[in-house]
Amino acid sequence: MAESNRSTAILESPIQVTDPACIVGIGETDYVRKPGSGMSALGIQLLAATRAIEEAGLTGKQIDGIMPFPNLGNAEAFAANLGCENLRFASIIHMGGAAPVASLRDAAAAVNSGAANYVLIPGGWNGYSGARVRQTVSQDVSSLPGGEIARDYYLPYGFTAPPQWYSVMARRHMHEFGTKPEQLGCIAVAMRKHAQLNPNAVMRGREMTLDDYLASPMLADPYRFFDCCIETDGAAAVVVTTAERARDLGKHPVSIMAGAAGQPYPADEITNRKDIFRTGLSLAAPEAFQKAGIKPSDIDFAQIYDCFTFEVLQQLEEVGFCKRGEGGPFVEGGRIELGGELPVNTHGGLLSEAHVLGINHIVEAVRQLRGDAGERQVRDAEIGVVTGWGDFGDGSIAILRR
Amino acid sequence: MTEDSSDYRHPLPELEGLTQEFYDLCKEGTLHFQRCAGCRAWRHVPREMCPECGSWDWAWAPSTGRGKVFSWTVVARALHPAFKDDTPYAPVIVEMDEGVRLLTQVTDVAPDALEIDMPVEVAFDAVTPEITLPRFRRAAA
Ligand SMILES: [Zn+2]
Secondary structure: OOHHHOOOHHHHOOOOOOOOOEEEEEEEOOOEEOEOOOOOHHHHHHHHHHHHHHHOOOOHHHOOEEOOOOOOOOHHHHHHHHOOOOOOEEOOOOOHHHHHHHHHHHHHHHHHHOOOOOEEEEEEEEOOOOOOHHHHHHHOHHHOOOOHHHHHHHHHHOOOOHHHHHHHHHHHHHHHHOOOHHHHHHHHHHHHHHHOOOOOOOOOOOOOOHHHHHHOOEEEEOEEHHHEOOOOEEEEEEEEEOHHHHHHHOOOOEEEEEEEEEOOOOOOOOOOOOOOOOOHHHHHHHHHHHHHOOOHHHOOEEEOOOOEHHHHHHHHHHHOOOOOOOHHHHOOOOOOOOOOOOOEOOOOHHHHOOOOOOHHHHHHHHHHHHOOOHHHOOOOOOEEEEEEEEOOOEEEEEEEEO | OOOOOOOOOOOOOOOOHHHHHHHHHHHOOOOEEEEEOOOOOEEOOOOOOOOOOOOOOEEEEEOOOEEEEEEEOEEOOOOOHHHOOOOOEOOEEEEEOOOOEEEEOEOOOOHHHOOOOOEEEEEEEEOOOOOEEEEEEEOOO
């Protein structure tokens, strides 16, 4: 938000019992599609992990906590490859794409409680060349959100995959609030613009106009092809430790001011929610802002989990950047673009950088808060938000500060 | 997924526990939902206990079979191989008179003719000798 809008609440925020934990290392692989990474699904994650560990000034031996992405690896395998001889904390959060940001919260708690000193949060896949996202989702029922409910009550009707699950919410939003396809298009176009400033973005060099967006074929109406994130080979990782250890490492630590996660109700069944727009983030966001002692208007940028365009709009509402129902007008007019009031997904997001499970959103937030974002740097970025969205609407949020 | 001797090639529910009871009632040609004996709340999908009042007592109660369209998506490109020849098709959420919602399809309305609040009624579809799926058709207002 503009400097003039910044609340003085930051200075008045309550003194925390413990210093906030910090992100001290980030790592990414190249993000590629054709012909694929040429690495194994574990190998590509290990590459990102080693980069994050090295960037933090650490060695694999010092990593004593690992939080893998659900269904994409286990801590034991990471530890055995990275030489983590003293693995003490291993935990997987089963919230799909909301897992990495929820892991930030738990990693912070782990290091501040002494359960671990250095927690690695890796994630990645051969989302393009390996088992394609859509196939994984549609054929392995055991990994479906909702499990047997999805198998017994959704799949017989061809309700099989994320763009279908979420597009019923998008349609309902359009019905109740008048949200327009062009407004979803503003989100896709903003992400694509940002990707032009990111050398590692898959969609760099492939600009897109609103007309291009509207001309793209329907996939799961109201979702068009360009409402959907891009299946990518790639991995990213971050390392979390205490503020005290972060100071000793002498890097540019980024503080985790607050983290929170939540689930819709019921979380395992999409159709019978009294309020279909009350998702995990609806609970998590107020908690995070309360913990951090700040307001949405204090935020300089937001990296919002953008599996599909409407999820961005919906999360902007539930985080509180605008009122529910006002997300459509909010994303118009360049407000969420670099230079706008609230730059969103400055790296291009899952829609135009790469679908790396949202760990790339954390990496980008750290980069922005270190002032290392190059051409796409948000000027004077001091506080940023990262969100995650997964399964049938699980949500997570972290508020990060330079 | 259940595969039986028929030539029906779409995913089917696993008939076990409460789900078997739900679909067996459909096979008999009646749509039932669980209704709590404690607080009278209706519920779907089947659950062991009432999340509203905590009661374990419930019964299958007959639905009017009538409801209205709550939302839907039109799948233009199937993301499951069994549905690749079905496009475009529309998974539809129907809100029943009882207040519960279910994911289904409306068989006699083209995807681009669906409307929110369109009245619909159950139309059972015996897709295999064992399994009857509740689908819906347009109803008089
Ligand atoms: Zn009850």
